Structures are given as C-alpha cells and as structure tokens.
Amino acid sequence: MENFVLIAVFVTLGIIFRQLKAFPPETVQVLNMFALYVSLPAVILLKVPQLRFSGEVLLPIAIAWSALLFSAVLILAAANFLKWPRSVTGVLLLVVPLGNTSFMGVPIIEAFFGDAGLRHLIVYDQFGTMAIFATYGSLILAIYGRDGSANLKDIAKRALLFPPSLALAIGFALLPWGSYSPLVERLLHNVATTLTPLVMTAIGFQLRLRLKSSEHSPLAFGLLLKLILAPALALLFCRMSGINGLAADVSILEAGMPPMVTAGALAVIAGMNAELSAALIGLGLLLSFGTLPLFYRLL
Numbered sequence: 001m002e003n004f005v006l007i008a009v010f011v012t013l014g015i016i017f018r019q020l021k022a023f024p025p026e027t028v029q030v031l032n033m034f035a036l037y038v039s040l041p042a043v044i045l046l047k048v049p050q051l052r053f054s055g056e057v058l059l060p061i062a063i064a065w066s067a068l069l070f071s072a073v074l075i076l077a078a079a080n081f082l083k084w085p086r087s088v089t090g091v092l093l094l095v096v097p098l099g100n101t102s103f104m105g106v107p108i109i110e111a112f113f114g115d116a117g118l119r120h121l122i123v124y125d126q127f128g129t130m131a132i133f134a135t136y137g138s139l140i141l142a143i144y145g146r147d148g149s150a151n152l153k154d155i156a157k158r159a160l161l162f163p164p165s166l167a168l169a170i171g172f173a174l175l176p177w178g179s180y181s182p183l184v185e186r187l188l189h190n191v192a193t194t195l196t197p198l199v200m201t202a203i204g205f206q207l208r209l210r211l212k213s214s215e216h217s218p219l220a221f222g223l224l225l226k227l228i229l230a231p232a233l234a235l236l237f238c239r240m241s242g243i244n245g246l247a248a249d250v251s252i253l254e255a256g257m258p259p260m261v262t263a264g265a266l267a268v269i270a271g272m273n274a275e276l277s278a279a280l281i282g283l284g285l286l287l288s289f290g291t292l293p294l295f296y297r298l299l
Contacts, residue, residue: 007107010197011285014204023205031202032265035195040262041167042191043102044130047122048171049179056247057123063237063251064128067230068136071097074229078221087273088218090144094267095280096222098133099257101125104285107196108257109250112296120250126168129260134165137263145270199261207282215276222259222280227291231256235298249299256295258284 017023072093079089099105102125109117174180180188234255238248264277 006196007104007200010200011204011207014201015207016204017201018205018207028202028205029265029269031198031205032262035198035202036262036265037163039191039195039198040102041163042188043195044126044164044167045171046185046188046192047126048168049175056120056245057127059243059247060120060124060251060254061127063234063255064124064132066237067234067255068097068132070233071225071230072136074225075222078218082217084218085273086144087271088215088276090140090270090272091264091267091277091280092218092222093144094137094140094272095259095263095277096226098129098137098260098263099226099254100260100285101129101254101257102195104288105254105257108292109253112253113246113250117246117250120247121254124251124254128254130164130168133260133263134162137266138162141266141270144272202265203261203282203285206278215273215279219276219279219283223284223287226259226280226284227256227287231291231295235295252299253292253295256288256292258288 017027075089075092075096078084079092084092101121105121105125106118109121179185231252234252238244238252259280261281264281267277268274
C-alpha cells in the first residue's frame with residue numbers, strides 16, 4: 001500500500017507546485033523529458049537481465065498487440081463517425097492504446113501479485129508497450145504531429161534513436177554477461193527510482209479536468225476504451241480460450257493500465273490537443289484506482 005500512498009503524495013505535490021510562481025509552465029515538459037531520456041532507460045536497463053524466455057512470454061505480447069489493434073480500429077471508427085478534429089484523433093490514437101505498464105504497473109502488479117508477477121509485467125511492457133511506443137507511436141507522431149505527414153526515414157530514425165529503444169538494445173547486448181556489477185546495479189537502481197516521483201509530479205502539475213464541451217465525448221470514449229473495454233476484451237479472450245494463470249492475470253491488468261504519461265507528453269510536444277491529453281492522463285490515473293481493483297476481483 002505504500003506504493004499507492006507514494007503515488008498520491010507526488011500527484012498532490014504536482015497540484016500544489018502548479019499554484020506556485022516558482023514553477024513555470026515548462027516544468028511539466030522538463031519533468032517528462034527527464035523521465036523519458038534518463039529515468040525510464042535506467043528502469044529498462046535494470047530489468048532486462050531479469051527476462052527469461054519461454055512459451056509463456058507469448059501471451060503478454062499477444063494481448064498487448066491485440067489491445068493496440070482493437071483500440072486503434074475503434075478510435076478511427078469513432079473519429080470518422082463523430083467528425084473529431086485531427087488533433088483530437090491523434091491524441092486518442094497515441095495515448096489510449098499505450099498504458100502506464102511500467103512505472104504505474106510495477107507498484108500495482110507488485111501489490112496484487114507480489115514479485116512473481118513482475119517477470120510477466122516486464123515482457124508485456126518491453127515487448128508490448130515499449131515496442132508499440134517505438135514503432136506505432138512514432139508513426140502516429142509523424143502523421144498527426146505538427147508536420148501532418150509521414151516520412152518513413154524520420155519514422156525509422158525516431159524508432160531507432162528513441163531512448164527506451166536504445167536502452168532495450170543495450171540491455172540485450174549485455175545479456176551474455178548475465179548481470180551487472182553491484183556498483184552499476186546500484187547506480188541504475190538509484191536513477192530508476194526517480195521515475196515515479198518525476199512522472200507523478202508531472203501528472204499532478206498538468207491535472208486539469210476542465211475541457212471544452214466538444215472534448216467531453218472523446219475524453220469519455222478514450223477512458224472507457226482504455227480502462228474498461230481493453231481489459232474486458234483481454235479477460236474474455238483468456239477465459240474463452242481456457243487460459244489461466246499468473247501470466248494471463250498480469251496481462252489483463254496491464255491492458256487496463258491508465259494512459260501512458262510519456263505518450264501524453266509527446267502528444268503535447270508534437271502539437272496535438274494538450275488539454276485532452278492531460279485530462280486523459282490525469283483522470284485516467286484517478287479512475288484506475290477503482291477500475292484495476294475491480295478487474296482484479298474478476299480474475
């Protein structure tokens with residue numbers, strides 16, 4: 001439970017800091033970019049040696065990519081039917097399919113399943129969320145960002161040079177060595193622990209729930225899809241297929257994690273709808289404290 005208290009404390013601090021003149025509006029972007037370029041790569045480098053490849057790794061990967069396809073299709077259909085602006089569609093396509101499967105996922109999965117659940121979280125996060133972020137996320141940013149066009153060269157460059165992608169590649173390259181030295185592991189751990197304070201403070205700093213009336217429907221649709229429909233689909237698939245066990249349970253909850261903070265930050269940087277992005281992240285985080293325990297009870 002201390003993890004949930006820690007999250008609440010830093011979100012509250014972010015809300016308080018927003019009221020202080022000492023913190024300029026650019027604070028949230030600085031926090032998010034530091035998390036993206038420093039803290040998150042440290043988490044990935046720290047976790048990669050824990051990976052153990054077996055047949056069960058396929059389930060989290062399959063659920064992560066299936067949730068992406070399911071979400072993207074529904075968002076495009078809704079955007080076309082409801083005539084949402086391009087900036088709104090871009091935010092939904094980027095933020096909704098990608099969840100806080102790592103720094104939000106770790107404390108929640110550990111609280112529900114203990115350390116045993118973390119190995120399945122790593123697979124879902126690295127080969128699902130992070131792989132999707134580096135490839136699909138780059139494509140959405142290229143198409144729906146300020147430039148409004150997709151350049152395959154830029155997409156490939158962005159995916160290859162994306163800091164978490166580089167960290168994953170380095171981690172795999174170091175796998176033959178088995179583990180890090182105690183000094184390196186301590187350094188990575190110390191840097192990785194900055195992730196939760198940074199991103200949760202950033203969430204609180206940009207937490208604004210007042211939106212234009214025209215943005216209420218995409219907000220409601222996005223949160224319904226991310227917090228309810230995606231994990232419900234994963235749960236239905238596992239149960240109908242007769243798939244049970246820890247890997248399935250962790251994957252179902254991972255599919256229902258609230259929208260990814262970093263994805264929201266990049267959507268803002270790319271010139272998409274900043275208010276909708278912040279609302280999806282902030283309100284999604286708050287609502288997930290109710291939806292995730294609900295799905296845990298259904299497992």
